[in-house]
Amino acid sequence: MARHQGRGMASINYPIGMNLGGDPSQALVHANPDGKFTVALSAIDLGQGMKQVSRQIAAETLGVPIEDVYVDTADSDTGPHDMGSFASRGTHRVGNAVIVAAKEARGVLLEAAAEELEVNADDLVTDGKGNIHVRGAASKSITVKAASQAAQFKQGKTISGRGIFLIPLSNVNPETGEMSPVTAYAHACLVVDLEVCDETGDVKVNKLTSAYELGRALNPKMVEQQLVGGAWMGMSHALYETPEPYYPNPENGGRDYNEYLMPGPGDIAPHDIAVLERPAPDGPFGGKGPGEMCANPVLPAVANAIFNAVGVRIDTLPITPEKILRALRAQGGARPQARRA
Amino acid sequence: MLEFRKDLFADERDDNLNVIGKGEQRQDMLGHVTGRTRFFDDHGFDGLLHLKVVRSPHHHARIRSIDVSAAERAPGVKRVIRAQDVPVNKNTLLSLIGFGKDDEPTLAVDKVRYKGEPIVAIIAASDAEAMAAVKLVRVSYDPLPTVFDVQEALKPGAVVVNETYPGNYFEYHDKYDHQKLRFGDVEAAFRTADHVLEERYQMSPIEHASTETNGTIAAPETNNRYVVHSCAQGLFFSLGTTAKILALESNRLHFIGGTVGGGFGGKVDSLTEPLAVLGAILTGQPVRYVLGREEEMQFGSPRGAERHVIKDGVMRDGRIVARQITSYFDAGAYTRLSSYGVVKCVAHMPGPYTIPNVRGDAYCVFTNRVPATAMRGFGVTGLDFSIEVQMDKLAHLVGIDPMEFRILNAYRDGDMKAHRRVAHNTALIECVQVAAQKVNWPLSETARRASSLSGGGGPRAAIPPTVTDESGRIGRPETRQAPPQLTPGAAPLPAYQPAPAVPVQQPAAPLPNYPSQPAAAAPLPAPTPPVQTPPPTPQHGAARFSSVFTRRR
Amino acid sequence: MARMPVQFRLNGTDRAVFVEPVETLLGTIRRGLGDFAPKFGCGQGTCGACTVLVDGEPRLGCLTLSVTCEGRSIETASGLADGPTLHPLQAAFMEHFAAQCGFCTPGMLMAAKALLDRNPDPTRVEVVEAIAGNICRCTGYEPIINAILAAAQQRGARRA
Known part of the structure; x- marks a missing residue:
């Protein structure tokens, strides 16, 4: 019996946004009289952080502190239409709609401030701390709160904005497959270090090392959440998960979390990540959205590392100990490949 | 551990923003840690009723009769809902964007097409009473033959799963039995390639396994409206689907959601909303329809299985000159979103590499299993697994380091993609370089100096003369691309047998060391053993698929 | 079956409620008493989303019968913070x-x-x-x- 070390890698890209477009998202932004903003959406937070990412995009666009923005989603009576949270579309589509809405609201806010300061609105800037001042003359300023109060109670203006983002539906050529699927791609390369036991077929993942390019990381903490959790899911898909262990035989599916296997807290591996940011030209502040793509490179990298460790190719997921053992037996034992680095 | 490589693409970013790029606390985090976050099921209602469904025990059967009389008399039962109570009992999810034909009933009418298909819904005062009454519904069936393998399902004369699509395939453009991708001429390129390698990959179905199961609470609201606490991943998607199935105007539905206990694609299908609302309409009381965990795992839509057969032509120097991918998406019994996943898959071919000749054929296939749906990486995860394992094999075959091999073939700004759009904003090369650096994986000087920003475009931006064909034309059997004649290594799995057989994909022969020299006329070792069944007889128009692929020609 | 009275302390407050003999602690806490912090994830004891403390011991609310909790002290995540001060x-x-x-x-x-x-x-x-x-x-x-x-x-x- 021996445990064989192996290293494998894979590189991928991933389309951001619903393929072929035709999937609008809307946003509404409005201010209370004291300059606190609400963003109304019908976007869905599945845990990926839709509320917070929309909040940061709105705060940045409005030029106000993050605490002054609250995202209210999703109530169909108050939130405007949105297709939903799937197909890596949330950050890209909703984010862009929020920018449009927040820009309109900001325009009214600056007009109100300009009227109070008796200057041209084009000359005004925000400091992100709750103040509006004349560009190059910080002393000539008014707070967002005062401008909002003036708009509401003196000027009779509504500080609000509407936004929609739509990439029109693209057709697919039946003969050639010519199409405009998406406008932005995220990228990744991931290396897996693992060991394979040639007696039990057990695979222990020891380390993940990765480079992910996601456009601008709108919130680094939430990017880390996605990449760590997503890579865990990739490892799970590679080695554990299946509702049909002998597909296409439809039987023997798990009925609970004891029968449907996933790596538990004792089965995880450290993940060393580098984040690259090449902003997407049409993404909100260049953001792409890492949520879906982060699991993908792990599956092939695990398979390639197993080959590197013991010389067997398992082309059918998940790569269970049973499959490894059968392959090793057919091969006449482990055949470790050249070590890498 | 997470580091930012701010040095890369620095001139394309303004890093002086106030809020963007900051690791601000999540708006929802305090609610999560205090237990105050309200998910769909965290809403109290007086007089809450509970809905459970009777599910088919058969994978495929004609329904002879349904007798609900005992269930109707059972303790606590308030209402039994049958197929005829559903106003528009046929739908397909993507009809909201005009894609596909209505093919799925909310409650089965004349036949069941998968094990677990809902037939009757019971609404009772408690969960336990609803479950007890479910057992009292008597349904008699005539079991029908089944088909579980995608390639078996595509054969002429196969059992028809879903009569809306009698060939067991989703119909693309009302013209073909699959979606095509044609770019250049792969056949010509295979003839000039130093090596040709064809391999088959199989992605398992996957359960989303979100800790919150699918569910809905619907209740009568004021003004003849209904409030719907929903776990949907698309609020208006689900509202629109519910409105269509129940023939209601959208403004009679008040959907509340947006805070969901994990989705990963498993909450796009509106599995529970329509029946819960219908229950609230029919009883005038709040109705809760929540899938149990076993129900979710067995009958909630999973990520569907995918099979990808990849054939590559590669030169000794490592350039891939042709890639052909045949993909089969197992949709299960109804379309749901698989038709979309197939198009996304085709758009993703041939992966993040610039290959001058690409051919793709992707099928959305109906089988007698639980309908599949979207999942994280939909249409791409399985293809990426296949492509990247194939890339590893190709690198091994030509004796090039796998990282170098990726960089050599990587797409760059200005390159033409197989779906005929120019690539921009690419960064694959940089990702490979950074990952290599992090693990001290030695790269050549050439690979270290490569860049996504240069070396692309020019001749790589050209759209090559392309061979098109009519294979798979619907209604023209002579052009119907029968299941491609596969190599022994890529033979279809045996049809489903009730007793779980030994898994069928064990390599039978030593194989891992691909010859590093040109394979000449000698066949490469096949990755899987010849199966016992003879290869399928070539069908109409399939002669061109009948040669052995894994051999240099 | 007749409903039965049960009394226990929930996050420091004495509560009395009538329950079905087969009712789970999770059901009683959520639908009976309106504390929605513990979650129903499986009802099979395999996911832990319903974990509560019974006299300080972690228990699966979905597999614990409410009638067995007479006189006990139950803690849920709702009672974890000390007023506005987080645990x-x-x-x-x-x-x-x-x-x-x-x-x-x-x-x-x-x-x-x-x-x-x-x-x-x-x-x-x-x-x-x-x-x-x-x-x-x-x-x-x-x-x-x-x-x-x-x-x-x-x-x-x-x-x-």
Whole structure:
């Protein structure tokens, strides 16, 4: 019996946004009289952080502190239409709609401030701390709160904005497959270090090392959440998960979390990540959205590392100990490949 | 551990923003840690009723009769809902964007097409009473033959799963039995390639396994409206689907959601909303329809299985000159979103590499299993697994380091993609370089100096003369691309047998060391053993698929 | 079957409620008493989302009959904070971004509290064992483990 070390890698890209477009998202932004903003959406937070990412995009666009923005989603009576949270579309589509809405609201806010300061609105800037001042003359300023109060109670203006983002539906050529699927791609390369036991077929993942390019990381903490959790899911898909262990035989599916296997807290591996940011030209502040793509490179990298460790190719997921053992037996034992680095 | 490589693409970013790029606390985090976050099921209602469904025990059967009389008399039962109570009992999810034909009933009418298909819904005062009454519904069936393998399902004369699509395939453009991708001429390129390698990959179905199961609470609201606490991943998607199935105007539905206990694609299908609302309409009381965990795992839509057969032509120097991918998406019994996943898959071919000749054929296939749906990486995860394992094999075959091999073939700004759009904003090369650096994986000087920003475009931006064909034309059997004649290594799995057989994909022969020299006329070792069944007889128009692929020609 | 009276203390407050003999503690707490912090994730005892403390011991609310809780003290995540002051575990979960969808969080917190209450200075392995019955599908567990270890450290520092 021996445990064989192996290293494998894979590189991928991933389309951001619903393929072929035709999937609008809307946003509404409005201010209370004291300059606190609400963003109304019908976007869905599945845990990926839709509320917070929309909040940061709105705060940045409005030029106000993050605490002054609250995202209210999703109530169909108050939130405007949105297709939903799937197909890596949330950050890209909703984010862009929020920018449009927040820009309109900001325009009214600056007009109100300009009227109070008796200057041209084009000359005004925000400091992100709750103040509006004349560009190059910080002393000539008014707070967002005062401008909002003036708009509401003196000027009779509504500080609000509407936004929609739509990439029109693209057709697919039946003969050639010519199409405009998406406008932005995220990228990744991931290396897996693992060991394979040639007696039990057990695979222990020891380390993940990765480079992910996601456009601008709108919130680094939430990017880390996605990449760590997503890579865990990739490892799970590679080695554990299946509702049909002998597909296409439809039987023997798990009925609970004891029968449907996933790596538990004792089965995880450290993940060393580098984040690259090449902003997407049409993404909100260049953001792409890492949520879906982060699991993908792990599956092939695990398979390639197993080959590197013991010389067997398992082309059918998940790569269970049973499959490894059968392959090793057919091969006449482990055949470790050249070590890498 | 997470580091930012701010040095890369620095001139394309303004890093002086106030809020963007900051690791601000999540708006929802305090609610999560205090237990105050309200998910769909965290809403109290007086007089809450509970809905459970009777599910088919058969994978495929004609329904002879349904007798609900005992269930109707059972303790606590308030209402039994049958197929005829559903106003528009046929739908397909993507009809909201005009894609596909209505093919799925909310409650089965004349036949069941998968094990677990809902037939009757019971609404009772408690969960336990609803479950007890479910057992009292008597349904008699005539079991029908089944088909579980995608390639078996595509054969002429196969059992028809879903009569809306009698060939067991989703119909693309009302013209073909699959979606095509044609770019250049792969056949010509295979003839000039130093090596040709064809391999088959199989992605398992996957359960989303979100800790919150699918569910809905619907209740009568004021003004003849209904409030719907929903776990949907698309609020208006689900509202629109519910409105269509129940023939209601959208403004009679008040959907509340947006805070969901994990989705990963498993909450796009509106599995529970329509029946819960219908229950609230029919009883005038709040109705809760929540899938149990076993129900979710067995009958909630999973990520569907995918099979990808990849054939590559590669030169000794490592350039891939042709890639052909045949993909089969197992949709299960109804379309749901698989038709979309197939198009996304085709758009993703041939992966993040610039290959001058690409051919793709992707099928959305109906089988007698639980309908599949979207999942994280939909249409791409399985293809990426296949492509990247194939890339590893190709690198091994030509004796090039796998990282170098990726960089050599990587797409760059200005390159033409197989779906005929120019690539921009690419960064694959940089990702490979950074990952290599992090693990001290030695790269050549050439690979270290490569860049996504240069070396692309020019001749790589050209759209090559392309061979098109009519294979798979619907209604023209002579052009119907029968299941491609596969190599022994890529033979279809045996049809489903009730007793779980030994898994069928064990390599039978030593194989891992691909010859590093040109394979000449000698066949490469096949990755899987010849199966016992003879290869399928070539069908109409399939002669061109009948040669052995894994051999240099 | 006749409903039965049961009294217990929930997050420090005495509560009395009538329950079915087969009613689970999870059902009583959620639908009977309106504390929606513990979650229904499986009803089979395999996900841990319903974890509550019964007399300080972690228990699966979905497999515990309410009638067996007569006279006991029940704690849920709703009672974890001391008024507006967060429990160190809550603060650490926030600090470490140890939740995404948040559905497993109330159960995870209670499993962790049971651990720290009996073992204020756990090793990583002990933390892993304490939450091994709690499924999280989002985070990959790493931030949760780190948060629990950090909370233990912080409580230790406060005691020192």
